[in-house]
Amino acid sequence: MIIGNSLILTPPGSKTSIIVPTIVSGNTCGAVFWTDTKCEAPMLPDRPSHYKHPIEGTLFWIDDCEKNGTLPPGRDTEPDFPRKGLNPAAKPTADDYFAALESGIADTDKRILEIRIRLWWLGNDPVREGRASEPEPRFLENLTQLVLLYSGKDKDSQLVKAELLRELGYFKDALALLENQDFGDLQYEAKFIASLCQTQDARVAKIP
Numbered sequence: 001m002i003i004g005n006s007l008i009l010t011p012p013g014s015k016t017s018i019i020v021p022t023i024v025s026g027n028t029c030g031a032v033f034w035t036d037t038k039c040e041a042p043m044l045p046d047r048p049s050h051y052k053h054p055i056e057g058t059l060f061w062i063d064d065c066e067k068n069g070t071l072p073p074g075r076d077t078e079p080d081f082p083r084k085g086l087n088p089a090a091k092p093t094a095d096d097y098f099a100a101l102e103s104g105i106a107d108t109d110k111r112i113l114e115i116r117i118r119l120w121w122l123g124n125d126p127v128r129e130g131r132a133s134e135p136e137p138r139f140l141e142n143l144t145q146l147v148l149l150y151s152g153k154d155k156d157s158q159l160v161k162a163e164l165l166r167e168l169g170y171f172k173d174a175l176a177l178l179e180n181q182d183f184g185d186l187q188y189e190a191k192f193i194a195s196l197c198q199t200q201d202a203r204v205a206k207i208p
Contacts, residue, residue, distance in 0.1 A: 003024070005072060006073070009067060017087075018051065019071065020051060021089075023045060026041070029043050038124070052091065059096055059099075094139075101115060112149070140168065144168065161177060163193055167204065174193070
C-alpha cells in the first residue's frame, strides 16, 4: 500500500477546511469478503467519496468541496493543525447517513445508493462481529429500499438483489434469481448465497 498526499478541502458552506487522506495504490492480500459486498482489506483502506465534518457534523462529498491544496504523507496529524483551522475528516455514523437521506444531501441516485450500501454494512457489522443475531429494524427497512435500487438485469445487480432478498428472509425469491441466470465469474458467490437460502439463513456471511 502506498499512501498519497492528503487533500485540504473546504466543504460547501463551511468556515473551516478539512484534511482528507488518500492512497496511491493498494491490494486485497489478506482481504475478507462478505456476502453484503463489504471487503475488509488491511492493505486497501476504505476511502469513500464522502466524509463527515468533525466540527459542524454535516456530511459532505469530496467532489463538491473547494480544493485548497495538499499535504505530504504523514503530515495530516500535526497537533497545530486545528489552530490553523484544519481538522481531519471524520467517519460518518449510521445516524449521519439516515439524516443525510432525510435532508436531501444525497442528491443523486448514485449518492443515495452509496449511502444505503454504507447503512447495509453498518447494520450488519454487529452480526459480523458476533454482537447481534440480526440487524436492527431500521437497517432492515433500509434493505427494503435498497432492493428497489437494484433493478438492472446484469449479473452484478441480480446477485446483490438476491443477497438483499435473502437477508430480508425472502429465500424463495432470492433462489429464483440465483437459479435463473448464469453468473459467470460470480458463479461461486451465487452458489454460496443459494446454499444459505436453502438452509434459510438470513445472516450476513463471510465468503469462504
